[in-house]
Amino acid sequence: MLNVDCISKTYNKQAIFSNLSFSVHPGEIIGLVGENGAGKSTLLQLLATLQSPTTGGIQLYDWYYKQHRKLVRRHIGFVPQEIAIWDNFTVRENMIFFEKLAWKKKSEKELKQLCLDMNLDRWDEKVHTLSGGMKRKLNLAISLIHDPDLILLDEPTVGIDLKSKKEIAAYLKKLAQEKEKMILYTSHDMDEINELCTRVICIGKDPFYKNLLQHAGKKIISF
Numbered sequence: 726m727l728n729v730d731c732i733s734k735t736y737n738k739q740a741i742f743s744n745l746s747f748s749v750h751p752g753e754i755i756g757l758v759g760e761n762g763a764g765k766s767t768l769l770q771l772l773a774t775l776q777s778p779t780t781g782g783i784q785l786y787d788w789y790y791k792q793h794r795k796l797v798r799r800h801i802g803f804v805p806q807e808i809a810i811w812d813n814f815t816v817r818e819n820m821i822f823f824e825k826l827a828w829k830k831k832s833e834k835e836l837k838q839l840c841l842d843m844n845l846d847r848w849d850e851k852v853h854t855l856s857g858g859m860k861r862k863l864n865l866a867i868s869l870i871h872d873p874d875l876i877l878l879d880e881p882t883v884g885i886d887l888k889s890k891k892e893i894a895a896y897l898k899k900l901a902q903e904k905e906k907m908i909l910y911t912s913h914d915m916d917e918i919n920e921l922c923t924r925v926i927c928i929g930k931d932p933f934y935k936n937l938l939q940h941a942g943k944k945i946i947s948f
């Protein structure tokens with residue numbers, strides 16, 4: 726379980742958010758919504774150990790982020806907003822490259838299967854020939870090489886066609902339901918959020934998202 730205990734983040738004396746507390750249980754998909762600049766990416770970066778909260782603490786299972794950062798990192802898969810893969814490498818070469826950096830090892834067959842699981846079948850093609858949706862799928866596949874328990878995704882389906890969106894959503898659902906992964910992800914697509922998420926974290930001052938979610942009968946964690 727992930728436990729976030731009363732965290733705040735301040736940049737240059739300006740509070741981005743304050744006193745955020747929530748938990749995520751295995752098998753849950755939690756949406757993270759809010760207006761541009763509300764602090765969604767910042768929160769994901771704190772959960773990914775890439776930044777530290779100004780106050781408060783975060784805990785994954787029995788491990789505190791402050792004391793056990795290295796251990797915590799092993800169990801996190803993070804997909805940033807920007808696609809971070811090698812354009813001139815093939816899908817296969819990218820997967821093999823990132824597998825070498827991962828602490829858990831996977832065979833080439835397993836790496837290929839990881840891609841096939843989300844309908845990415847262009848194994849020997851260079852990344853620059855792939856569509857945006859396929860690149861997003863590859864980015865996601867790379868983040869899962871080490872079998873993380875906590876998966877953090879910053880707008881994983883932005884700018885891609887509906888079919889790829891649905892495939893990624895179905896895959897995330899499967900990961901949560903069958904493998905008990907904890908998934909937190911940001912999106913501005915409220916249909917997708919409504920379909921996928923058990924609960925939704927609403928940050929920022931604008932009540933727009935909160936009203937939409939309330940209307941859809943979603944469980945909201947709002948700050």
Ligand SMILES: Nc1ncnc2c1ncn2[C@@H]1O[C@H](COP(=O)(O)OP(=O)(O)OP(=O)(O)O)[C@@H](O)[C@H]1O
Nearest residue numbers: 736737741759760761762763764765766767768806
């Ligand atoms: N390293 C930083 N130093 C100072 N301010 C920052 C830093 N990173 C983000 N900010 C500020 O913090 C606020 C929250 O930014 P963040 O990127 O987390 O918002 P967001 O909700 O993800 O926005 P978007 O929907 O546009 O992606 C913004 O006002 C941003 O300018």
